[in-house]
Amino acid sequence: MFTGIVEESGRVVSIEPQAASIRLAVSARVVAKGVRLGDSIAVNGCCLTVAAVRGRGHSRTLEFDLLAETWRRTSIGDARVGSAINLERSLAVGDRIGGHFVTGHVDGTGVVRRWEASGRDYVLEVDAPKDLRRYLVPKGSVAVDGISLTVADVLPRGFRIWIIPHTREVTSLGERNVGDRVNLEADMLGKYVERFVSARAARTGRARKDR
Numbered sequence: 001m002f003t004g005i006v007e008e009s010g011r012v013v014s015i016e017p018q019a020a021s022i023r024l025a026v027s028a029r030v031v032a033k034g035v036r037l038g039d040s041i042a043v044n045g046c047c048l049t050v051a052a053v054r055g056r057g058h059s060r061t062l063e064f065d066l067l068a069e070t071w072r073r074t075s076i077g078d079a080r081v082g083s084a085i086n087l088e089r090s091l092a093v094g095d096r097i098g099g100h101f102v103t104g105h106v107d108g109t110g111v112v113r114r115w116e117a118s119g120r121d122y123v124l125e126v127d128a129p130k131d132l133r134r135y136l137v138p139k140g141s142v143a144v145d146g147i148s149l150t151v152a153d154v155l156p157r158g159f160r161i162w163i164i165p166h167t168r169e170v171t172s173l174g175e176r177n178v179g180d181r182v183n184l185e186a187d188m189l190g191k192y193v194e195r196f197v198s199a200r201a202a203r204t205g206r207a208r209k210d211r
Contacts, residue, residue, distance in 0.1 A: 002042045004099035004141075004148025006086045006171050007031050012079050013061050021065045023051070024076070031087040032060040040104070042088040044172065045146025045183040046074050047104025074106050075145060075181040084172040086146045099148025100141040101188055107132050109181045110144070110158060122168055127158040128184055135186035135194075143185040147171055 013025040024043070031041060032053070039050045043064060052063035071077040079085060091097070107129075114125035126144065128136065136142065136154045143149070147167065153160040168174050176182065 001091045002047070002088050002102040002104055002146070003091055003095075003097050004045075004102040004143045004146060005088065006147055007088050009084045009171055010062075010087045012081050012083045012085055014081060015079070018065070021067055022071050023063055024048075024066055024079075025054070025061050025063045026085050026087065028060060028062050028087055029058050031089055032062060035060075035062065035089075040090040042086070042090075042102070042104045042146045044074070044076050044079075044086050045102070045104065045143050045185055046070065046076060046106050047090075073109070075109055075183045078181055084175050086172050088146060100143075102143045102146070102148060102185055103188055104146075105185065106183045107185050110184045112176055112178050112180045112182060113158065114160075115176060115178055118162075120165065122163040122165070123160060124163055124173070125155065125158060125160045126182060126184070132184060132186050133158065135190040137190070140190070141187045143183075145172055145182045147173070 008028065008030040010026040010028045013027050016023040026043065035050055035053055037050055040047050041050060041062065048064040048066065050062055051065045054061040054063065066076065110126040110128045113127050114123060116123060136151055136159050138151055138154055140151045141148060142151055142159065149161045151159045152162050163173060
């Protein structure tokens with residue numbers, strides 16, 4: 001479980017195809033503190049398991065094994081050596097929740113359609129898959145490449161959000177361009193509500209048929 005509050009933006013050190021997976025190595029400073037093999041780290045919003053830790057001191061390298069499907073179906077597959085990658089350690093009991101509950105299970109990828117300065121801030125518009133758009137509500141939450149953000153407007157094909165300079169500077173958003181893919185995870189609360197309402201409607205329908 002994560003909060004969508006990115007702790008740091010690391011850099012891709014290497015990408016090495018393996019027999020049945022891809023080994024991704026990312027440099028980290030903050031996230032590397034106290035990290036152990038098997039720990040869960042949100043990498044651009046995708047929950048990955050630490051497979052190896054290299055180096056000592058302040059700057060270390062974390063390695064992850066990704067299945068080919070994960071590589072293909074998330075924005076991590078667009079990464080290159082040197083690319084910025086958002087990193088967040090899993091939530092610990094007692095931690096503050098500054099964003100919203102993020103599972104690290106990416107629902108799909110969106111495409112950046114607008115990304116430009118507007119006054120002192122920035123406006124980002126993303127096209128989202130149809131099956132994910134039903135969870136979007138104004139002022140609701142959505143995770144974009146693992147960043148907890150607030151939906152400003154729901155658009156016919158996606159959503160619009162406003163980005164403050166600090167978020168642009170300390171996350172991988174600063175390197176995004178129009179046409180780039182981004183990982184999207186809808187608010188899990190909306191999914192549970194939908195499931196509950198659907199189940200209740202189904203039970204009600206069965207009860208009416210039995211009358």
